[in-house]
Amino acid sequence: MRILRNVFRRKLRVLLTIFGITIGVLALVVMGSMAEKINMLVSGGTRYYSDKVTVAAEGSSMFSTGPLSIGKYDAIKAVPGVAEVSAGIATLLETDTSVSFGIPATIQGSDLRGQELESFKVTYSDGRALRADDSGSVVVGSDLVGKLDAQVGGFVSVRGERFQVVGILDKTLTGPDTSVWMTLADAQRLFVQDLPEVIRSQVDKNDLVTSFVVYPTEGTDPEQLALDVNKAVPGVKATGPKAFQDQIASATKIFSAILYGIAIIALFVGGLSVINTMTMSVNERTREIGVRKAIGASDGQIVRQFLGEAGIIGLIGGVSGLVLGWIAVVVANKLLESSDLNLFLVTPRLAIGSVVFALILGLVSGLYPSLHAARLEPVVALRYE
Amino acid sequence: MQTLETIIRGAGIHKRYVMGKDNYVDALQDASVEIEKGQMVAVMGPSGSGKSTLVHILGCLDSVNSGEVWLDGRRVDKLSRRDLAQLRRTEVGFIFQTFNLVPSFTALENVMLAAEYAGKSRREARELARTALAQVGLADREDHKPTELSGGQQQRVAIARALVNSPKVIFGDEPTGNLDSASSTEIVDMMHRINRDTGTTFVLVTHDPDVAATCDRVFHMLDGRVANGNGRHAEDGRAD
Ligand SMILES: Nc1ncnc2c1ncn2[C@@H]1O[C@H](COP(=O)(O)OP(=O)(O)O)[C@@H](O)[C@H]1O
């Protein structure tokens, strides 16, 4: 490739420039993969919540729920517009809740009612779905397989109890990946077991749930249904899809802002470096430009030559940044696997986007030096020493 | 005697280089010259007399302040940048004192470049370049970089490059100025042969009376004028 030989005429300088772009793209890929992971989680959550109402104890927020009595079940079911209600327990997989970064693993117990109304379909990489009579069995989310050492037919230990694995979920890139699913009764037992002594003696473990999932009848607006449930059933807080979306929108904005911040820094550092390199290259090759014009190069051909060189610099920087970033992400995910964190996700759009970004960066930064080269008068360039 | 047809005519050319306010050089002052098709002519004169400027202007590389330049029956001193580039790639070729090959390209690639600028495809350009390199006797050196070639060989690559688009005129600005006398003779002989075989007109700036002596005609420049530019047969063509 002739163009590569021209680009690499000044090896060190070009390598430094490429290195600058590489660093920028690397940062972009690493931060971007984190943002993508969060986006996937969020969009999974948005999808999950999009058509249903969740009911928690009054005074609870999205991230902490107090216990509810299963006795509310009939009252909620009786609200007009409710097709089915499912009672569930959600609790942390590990009780020592030392603050950790990322998404904590959870236990999800459910009475499995309303499954046929569930629009968020999961598939199984092995085994089968949980059934209501599967006492002592669990289905394991894909990110927890390694941590729990789970395989279908084998046993795993959850909060000190042995459970048989009946199914393993395919990757969903969202909540279910870090969950263990079991029957409501099993989850209630584990949940109560861990309550403080004073409370434990006062509650009936068969009465406790942390939330209800309410499936609306066809044609019922979940937002309206949430209001109706709140009105009709005292002591609960019903939430429609919108509240969920509002809360997460602000969280994802921060990540987008960080990503854009890095992109802009990469733009400046990489762009200035390309401008500098290409300007020096044009100056050093003034005489060559004169010769090329003397043998018939048009202005456009000169522009294309130098733009091509700038584009190549951007492209090489972009690809190497992507490769290094990808490696960094894979290594980081591997290191974090044992702590059930899967923090980074390189999506196709991120991969393609960062390389295209670097290419455009090279081209845009190379534009001015290239135009400058093309405008040189052939004799002036020829007489240049 | 053959019938002579004018291929290049410069009439009353003025060229002023302005470096700053009240600081300028009149490189050409009322320079006129007529060159016949198929001839091999030399341009001589002291340093700074305007030889390079003249061939740059006649070769469509530079503009004039006043005067006329005609190339093969076409007036070229008023053409746009674009049209001048077009003429340079098809009508004229250039050879320089310092060879001016692209250092990172092989001999073949250097010659191909000119053909590609003229709009030839990669394949056509390669064929044409091979033919041109064979014409200058360098068929076996096509993969050599300029640094791997002697001065004489580099200049032969440059001749092949000037030749590849079959131009009407090839200009040489002191093409043997950087060569030892053996290579110099070789290059001059080669240009004569090409001149005879293809009928390409050559205009060579030279300081070397021996080179000039081999030419059909010698123009002498002094202070931006061509002393003997007008009149077809004012001289017998031998250096005096
Ligand atoms: N780009 C330029 N800017 C200013 N002066 C120039 C330029 N090119 C040539 N000159 C001047 O024009 C005169 C003629 O130069 P040139 O044509 O190179 O002469 P020669 O080739 O005969 O030595 C010289 O005085 C030279 O310094």
Ligand SMILES: [Mg+2]
């Ligand atoms: Mg000169």
